[in-house]
Amino acid sequence: MVVYSLVSSGFLILAGSRRIVRTYTLEENALGNSPDSQSNVPTTTSERRKAPRYTFVATTVLTDITNSTKLSGRVTEISRSGCYVDILYPLPVGAQLIVNISCDRGTLVVKAKIRYIHERIGMGLVFLDPPKDQLEILDSWLAELSPAAAP
Numbered sequence: 001m002v003v004y005s006l007v008s009s010g011f012l013i014l015a016g017s018r019r020i021v022r023t024y025t026l027e028e029n030a031l032g033n034s035p036d037s038q039s040n041v042p043t044t045t046s047e048r049r050k051a052p053r054y055t056f057v058a059t060t061v062l063t064d065i066t067n068s069t070k071l072s073g074r075v076t077e078i079s080r081s082g083c084y085v086d087i088l089y090p091l092p093v094g095a096q097l098i099v100n101i102s103c104d105r106g107t108l109v110v111k112a113k114i115r116y117i118h119e120r121i122g123m124g125l126v127f128l129d130p131p132k133d134q135l136e137i138l139d140s141w142l143a144e145l146s147p148a149a150a151p
Helices: 026-030 132-143
Strands: 004-008 011-014 019-022 054-064 070-078 082-086 096-103 106-118 122-127
Touching (some): 082 106, 096 122
Antiparallel strands (some): 004 011, 082 122, 096 106
């Protein structure tokens, strides 16, 4: 059993260690702000998730805009503003991509930026100004899904 004392909002003292530890909300962990995150890019309140996430499985081809490198991955969650891609070797945070997501309901092609990574697991992408026709495709997919359960 872990015993701790609350020092102030967001900080704990672990019993027996005399160490003050910063706590992270589930949202901060998902956005890559935890100590386990490979991203050192802080996330402000305005950059936090603005749309509900949905469990979604589809294949994706990611093309790095700067050097045309193509990678394959699997989308496991999607929202109107981004998605999570399972990929063994993610590209660096901040890289801009053309994302081609394919499933039995069609294909979505959008520009995106890598928001955070989890080494050897995957990466979170934020869509960048999707065209209206692509948003219509995305909205039709989302209308058929239930929001992802919070971990």
